[in-house]
Amino acid sequence: MSTPRNDVPRNNDLPDRDGGPRQNSAPKQRATRPSTRGGSRPRRGAPVAGTRPSRTGNGGGGGNARVRQAPVPEPQRISRYRRWFGTLHPSLQLIGLQLWMPLFFIVGFCLCYVFAFHAPHPHDVPIALVGSDPTLVAAMQKALPGEYLFHTYDSLAQAKRDVLAGTMAVAYDPSTNEVFKATAHQFQVASLVPVALSTVLTGIGVAAPTVTELAPLPAWDEYGTVAMYVMLAWCIGGYMVAMFIGIMGGPLRHRTRMAVIVVGGLVISLITNTLAGPVVGAIHGHWIELVLIAWGWIVAIGLAVNGLSYFVGRFIAAPAMICFVFLSMPSSGGAYPKWFMPEPFAWLNNVVVGSSMVDMIKHQIYGVGPSYSRGLITMACYAGAGLVLMYFGKMWWERRRIRAIVTGRTTMFQDAQTANREFLGTQRDAELERHGLTSTETGTLSVLRDSDWEDDRANGDVFMGGRDGLETETTPTGRIPVVRGGADRTGPVQRPGGAGTGPRTRPVPRVDGSRAPVRSDASGRDADDGRPHGRHADR
Numbered sequence: 001m002s003t004p005r006n007d008v009p010r011n012n013d014l015p016d017r018d019g020g021p022r023q024n025s026a027p028k029q030r031a032t033r034p035s036t037r038g039g040s041r042p043r044r045g046a047p048v049a050g051t052r053p054s055r056t057g058n059g060g061g062g063g064n065a066r067v068r069q070a071p072v073p074e075p076q077r078i079s080r081y082r083r084w085f086g087t088l089h090p091s092l093q094l095i096g097l098q099l100w101m102p103l104f105f106i107v108g109f110c111l112c113y114v115f116a117f118h119a120p121h122p123h124d125v126p127i128a129l130v131g132s133d134p135t136l137v138a139a140m141q142k143a144l145p146g147e148y149l150f151h152t153y154d155s156l157a158q159a160k161r162d163v164l165a166g167t168m169a170v171a172y173d174p175s176t177n178e179v180f181k182a183t184a185h186q187f188q189v190a191s192l193v194p195v196a197l198s199t200v201l202t203g204i205g206v207a208a209p210t211v212t213e214l215a216p217l218p219a220w221d222e223y224g225t226v227a228m229y230v231m232l233a234w235c236i237g238g239y240m241v242a243m244f245i246g247i248m249g250g251p252l253r254h255r256t257r258m259a260v261i262v263v264g265g266l267v268i269s270l271i272t273n274t275l276a277g278p279v280v281g282a283i284h285g286h287w288i289e290l291v292l293i294a295w296g297w298i299v300a301i302g303l304a305v306n307g308l309s310y311f312v313g314r315f316i317a318a319p320a321m322i323c324f325v326f327l328s329m330p331s332s333g334g335a336y337p338k339w340f341m342p343e344p345f346a347w348l349n350n351v352v353v354g355s356s357m358v359d360m361i362k363h364q365i366y367g368v369g370p371s372y373s374r375g376l377i378t379m380a381c382y383a384g385a386g387l388v389l390m391y392f393g394k395m396w397w398e399r400r401r402i403r404a405i406v407t408g409r410t411t412m413f414q415d416a417q418t419a420n421r422e423f424l425g426t427q428r429d430a431e432l433e434r435h436g437l438t439s440t441e442t443g444t445l446s447v448l449r450d451s452d453w454e455d456d457r458a459n460g461d462v463f464m465g466g467r468d469g470l471e472t473e474t475t476p477t478g479r480i481p482v483v484r485g486g487a488d489r490t491g492p493v494q495r496p497g498g499a500g501t502g503p504r505t506r507p508v509p510r511v512d513g514s515r516a517p518v519r520s521d522a523s524g525r526d527a528d529d530g531r532p533h534g535r536h537a538d539r
Contacts, residue, residue: 076409090420097413104318108326116330120340122147125193128159128171139204144196164214166369169193177209184215184366186337187224215368226282227361228334231354234294235328237268238301239320246309246316254390257306265298289364297357300383307389310397328354353382
């Protein structure tokens with residue numbers, strides 16, 4: 001055996017496999033530029049620590065001006081509650097830090113859905129009145145004060161167009177005693193308002209009016225809720241893609257995030273429109289147009305949520321669901337029109353994405369509601385706001401991240417994750433030990449116990465043998481010493497497959513105190529040699 005070579009640099013990047021203590025090399029000398037406080041002088045023309053070249057060139061100190069160092073932030077203060085919370089079980093800590101989500105859902109549903117839909121009541125519902133009918137107006141104000149607002153029209157055709165566009169609930173022509181409605185635009189309005197008009201008219205001695213349908217609903221959308229639920233699917237898909245990007249993709253570049261949002265938006269658009277149309281049959285036709293509309297909306301929502309994620313971090317689900325689910329759903333006009341919703345949901349109908357999305361879907365499928373201009377403007381506003389938030393949010397996020405790294409500040413969630421990771425590692429080691437295994441830095445070594453190292457399948461009776469059909473003979477193998485393989489080591493036996501292959505067992509206890517284990521196949525001269533074995537001893 002050759003003597004160790006100390007002139008060969010040792011690779012300390014790989015962990016030792018023989019279980020011995022690691023011998024770290026001497027620390028590398030730091031090659032930095034000398035500072036002004038030391039006795040040495042920097043090289044000519046090089047700036048020294050704590051100074052920077054003067055722009056004028058005639059400043060004091062050889063053209064260098066002192067740079068004011070940034071103040072060192074104060075150490076993080078841990079509250080008493082946080083110290084107590086850190087004593088809990090790590091898994092319980094993680095659960096407790098995520099309980100804000102169900103609490104948020106409870107509050108959101110109560111304040112938005114229950115509050116908005118528990119008692120929808122009409123207020124200032126616009127009715128197009130062709131010509132004039134003071135008797136009807138006075139009777140309506142007396143019977144239903146503050147609920148209906150009449151707008152005088154000179155042309156019946158213009159009144160019908162406004163009903164189809166959604167600016168007027170219904171149109172009434174006193175000369176023909178006829179009410180015109182558009183059920184495809186708003187089912188609830190078309191069902192409730194003509195009934196209220198008929199009740200008041202019969203009360204003042206006028207016959208019940210004739211109701212004329214301008215835009216009926218198809219049989220596959222009997223109550224006009226398809227647009228609302230398709231809108232909700234688009235909103236949820238858009239904000240969830242960006243939400244997971246914000247939670248798990250903080251260091252990603254802008255172009256990578258935007259690429260994921262664009263591609264994910266296209267996939268979600270294809271899936272939702274295929275399921276709602278050809279598969280379920282809730283929408284007939286208009287597949288390509290709806291795919292493009294959904295793609296644009298999902299990308300706009302994703303950009304907005306992505307921009308917000310820089311500022312709120314892992315709590316991005318809260319503002320995303322507030323903006324695009326809890327507030328957008330009641331204010332969209334899909335379930336009830338804005339004239340039936342309480343404030344602030346009636347006003348939010350002008351700004352939430354849900355109202356524009358529902359209007360674009362109804363305009364494309366049924367030809368009712370406002371034109372595409374309102375929806376496209378709203379879409380562009382949300383996308384632009386998202387791009388602005390992304391630009392400034394990235395810089396703000398990086399500044400916070402560097403400050404946290406420099407000061408060593410952590411959050412309760414980070415502490416809980418670290419504690420849970422350590423707990424799971426300890427639990428894993430205990431589980432491996434219970435099954436006869438032990439965990440090391442380089443992997444898992446199989447441990448053959450002295451009492452039951454034999455395979456359990458060898459047990460059986462004297463007539464049938466083992467359960468797997470083998471004879472119940474004692475396996476002639478026992479504890480195998482770990483031999484550190486090497487390409488240049490000599491010995492009578494080499495394992496096939498190179499170093500590190502084959503079953504690894506618990507190392508044989510060392511008696512000589514050396515780093516290398518005793519080799520069973522070594523010659524007498526090598527075994528009695530007593531010289532230390534280095535990692536490069538055979539070179």
